[in-house]
Amino acid sequence: MLVCCIAEDDICYYVVMPKLNITHLPQRLKERLEKLERGEEVAIKDIKALLDDGQIERMEQAWAEQENLRKIHKRPKTKAEADAIGWKTKLEVRIETYKQAIAEAEGGLLEGIRRLQADSETKAARVFMDAWSKALDEGKSSWSAQSAGNIALTRANLRQGEVIASKRDKEVWAMEDELLKQFESEMSKEEKEQLEILKEHEKGLQKRKK
Template sequence: MPKLNITHLPQRLKERLAKLERGEEVSKFDVEVLLSPEQIERLHNAQAEQELLRKTHKRPKTKEQEQAIGWKTKLEVRIEIYKQAIAQVEDGMLDGIRKLQAGSEVKAARVYMDAWSKALDEGKASWSVQSVGNIALTRAGFGNGSLVASKRDKEVWAMEDALRKQFECEMSKEEKEQLELLKEHEKAMQKKQR
C-alpha cells in the first residue's frame, strides 16, 4: 500500500473518527496507524493518565463528577486525540502540499535533465535534445507544463460550448440525426484506434 501523503490523511482521519464516534470496534494498530509519533505519544500519555485516575479514584456516578476529576473512557481519549490530529493536519495542509509540489518538481527536473544530458552525450541536435527530455517527462508521468489552461482559454471553451448548444437547438430534425450519426462514427473510430 502506498504511503499516505498530506492530501489523503485528513479524509482517512475523519473516516476513522466517524467510526470511533459510532462506537465501532477499532484495533489499537488501526487507531495508531494514521497518527504521527508525537500524536501517538500524546495518546499513550492520555491513556496512562486515565489509568492513574482509575487507580486513585472510584468510578464517578454522574457526568458532573466525571468532568470534575477529568475521567474519560479509552474511546473518549481516542476521539479527543483524533480531533486534535485532524485540526493539526488541516492547519499544515498548505505546507504539506507545497512540499509535495516541490518534490514533484525536483523529480521532474531530474528526469528531464538525465534524459537531456544523455541525449547531449550521444551527440544529438539541440532541438532533438529538448524533445528527448520532454518525452522522458511524459513517460515518467509528468504532464506537459504548456497544457495549463489560462483564464482566457476557459472563457473561450465556455463560449464555444454555449455556441455549440445554441446551434444544436436551432437544428432541424434531419440535421440532428446527421449530428448523432457523426458522433457515433467518431466514437467507433476512437475505439478502433485503441
C-alpha cells in the same frame, strides 16, 4: 510500502501499509475518526497506524492518567460528575487524540503541499533536462530534444498535469507551448512527419501507463 511493528499486550503486530503523504493524511484521519465516533470497533493497530510517535505517546499518556484517576475515584454516575473530575473512557481519549491529529495535519497541509510540489518539480525538471540535454548532444533538433524530454517524463510518470501547478508554472508552460508552435511552423515537410511520429509514440506510452 511501510512495514511497522505495533506492540499491544506484549504481542507485536506487523502492519504493511502504503506510504501516506500530507495530502492523504487529513482525510484518512477523518474517516477513522468517524468510525470511532459511530462506536465502531477499530483495532488498536489501525488507530496507531495513522498517528506519529508523538501523538501515540500523548494518547498513551492520557490513558495512563485516566488509569491513575480510576485508582482515586469511583466510576461517576452522571456526565456532570465525569466532567467535574476529568473522567474519560478509552474511546473518548482516542477520539480526542484523533481530533488533535487532524488539527495538526491540516495546520501543516499548505507547507506540506509546497514541499511535495518542490520535490515533484525538482524530479520532473531533472528527468526532462537529462533527456533534453542528451538529445541535443546527439545532434537532434530543438523540437526533437523537447519531445525526448516529454517522453522521459511520461516514462517516469511525471507528466506536467500531475504536478501541483502554480500560476507561474502555467505561464511558463504556455510560453513553452508557444515556442514549440513556432518551431513547428518553421519545420520542413520531412521534419513535420518525424514530429507526428514522435507524438504518436508519446500517445502510445501514455495509453500503456493507464
